[in-house]
Amino acid sequence: MTAKTSQNQKLAHFEINILLNAAMKAGIGGGIAVSLLVLVNQIAFPLLRTFLIPPAFITVWIVTGIAAAMFAEQRIVTPRDGFQVGLLAGIVSGTVSGLVAMVLAAFGVTFQQVGQGILTQFSDAQLASMVESGLTEQLLSAGSMVLAALFVCGIGGIVVAALFGGVGGWLYPKFNK
Numbered sequence: 001m002t003a004k005t006s007q008n009q010k011l012a013h014f015e016i017n018i019l020l021n022a023a024m025k026a027g028i029g030g031g032i033a034v035s036l037l038v039l040v041n042q043i044a045f046p047l048l049r050t051f052l053i054p055p056a057f058i059t060v061w062i063v064t065g066i067a068a069a070m071f072a073e074q075r076i077v078t079p080r081d082g083f084q085v086g087l088l089a090g091i092v093s094g095t096v097s098g099l100v101a102m103v104l105a106a107f108g109v110t111f112q113q114v115g116q117g118i119l120t121q122f123s124d125a126q127l128a129s130m131v132e133s134g135l136t137e138q139l140l141s142a143g144s145m146v147l148a149a150l151f152v153c154g155i156g157g158i159v160v161a162a163l164f165g166g167v168g169g170w171l172y173p174k175f176n177k
Contacts, residue, residue: 019085022071027092030064034097042109061161064093065168079170086169087162094161101153105145114148115141
């Protein structure tokens, strides 16, 4: 390996670290903001839940991608570069908010209907049998709420946040000329 190849590799690693740091900063900030929106969604009145909260989620995810591209500074030249760093930031944001949603579900704050609905799927005899084996109704309910949060906010949230974050990162170089 020549000295020039080694220097190019160091430069590439430096560039990747800058992009990862930018995505992490923006993603953690976006994840915290989405987590706060999840909390507000639990206490908000129905009109707010329907008309204000969903656009707020989308706005936060897009701004997360824009922030990641801004943090990466001059390294974002093309919309493709912005999309990639925004996608990464969205993945981080979705992961953070998904973890928070699962913790909230474990405490019974989110997905309460799922927890109650799972109990209606079993007869009284089945529930009594489960209780005898150590599986209480509360544990069954909490487990189903956490599982719902995992799929809806965890996996689903990561995918949606990544896509909107990518769009935000893609937009940044288009308007930053």
